Amino acid sequence: MGKVAVRVAVVCGVAVAVTAAVVVHRKMKKLGKWEKAMEIVKEFEEKCATPISKLRQVADAMLVEMHAGLASEGGSKLKMLISYVDNLPTGNEKGLFYALDLGGTNFRVLRLHLGGKGRGIISKQFEEVSIPRSLMTGTSDALFDFIVAELAKFVAQEGMDFELRPGRQRELGFTFSFPVLQSSISSGTLVRWTKGFSIEETV
Numbered sequence: 001m002g003k004v005a006v007r008v009a010v011v012c013g014v015a016v017a018v019t020a021a022v023v024v025h026r027k028m029k030k031l032g033k034w035e036k037a038m039e040i041v042k043e044f045e046e047k048c049a050t051p052i053s054k055l056r057q058v059a060d061a062m063l064v065e066m067h068a069g070l071a072s073e074g075g076s077k078l079k080m081l082i083s084y085v086d087n088l089p090t091g092n093e094k095g096l097f098y099a100l101d102l103g104g105t106n107f108r109v110l111r112l113h114l115g116g117k118g119r120g121i122i123s124k125q126f127e128e129v130s131i132p133r134s135l136m137t138g139t140s141d142a143l144f145d146f147i148v149a150e151l152a153k154f155v156a157q158e159g160m161d162f163e164l165r166p167g168r169q170r171e172l173g174f175t176f177s178f179p180v181l182q183s184s185i186s187s188g189t190l191v192r193w194t195k196g197f198s199i200e201e202t203v
Contacts (some may be wrong), residue, residue, distance in 0.1 A: 103177025
């Protein structure tokens with residue numbers, strides 16, 4: 001079934017459901033039962049709601065597990081690794097930024113031009129590149145040479161609106177979506193490959 005057929009089926013289904021709801025509503029209103037039905041729905045909703053106190057208990061228990069996981073290897077059921085991310089964006093960031101995301105059979109490259117407070121994202125470009133299967137089990141040099149070459153091609157496509165001011169360098173954030181034991185914000189040791197990658201020399 002094609003996308004168009006699925007959309008038509010969904011639209012028809014929604015239309016039938018809405019029509020049925022209107023018909024039921026009119027009939028029940030005529031019979032004076034609408035208020036009673038709403039009371040039942042409200043009671044059901046209240047009984048199904050998770051109490052705030054229970055949500056706080058879950059959040060507190062999770063926090064304890066996270067701290068235990070960070071304190072020692074195997075100290076928690078949660079697998080925790082220190083990220084060294086000690087602050088978040090403020091919205092005042094200005095300039096040209098690149099992001100590289102490696103975490104599966106594709107990697108993504110993103111270029112953002114940020115305008116700072118009140119201006120947000122001025123422009124952005126995005127590209128997704130498939131990683132050849134041979135590189136996922138080959139050598140680390142071959143894999144990262146391929147990524148660097150694709151990134152260089154992407155950088156070479158910068159338009160005039162992305163021109164850097166003299167003295168400024170391009171800034172890149174790298175999301176490496178594999179278990180890594182980090183020693184700083186920009187360095188670490190790969191614990192193991194996942195998602196189809198198996199380059200033993202890198203672990």
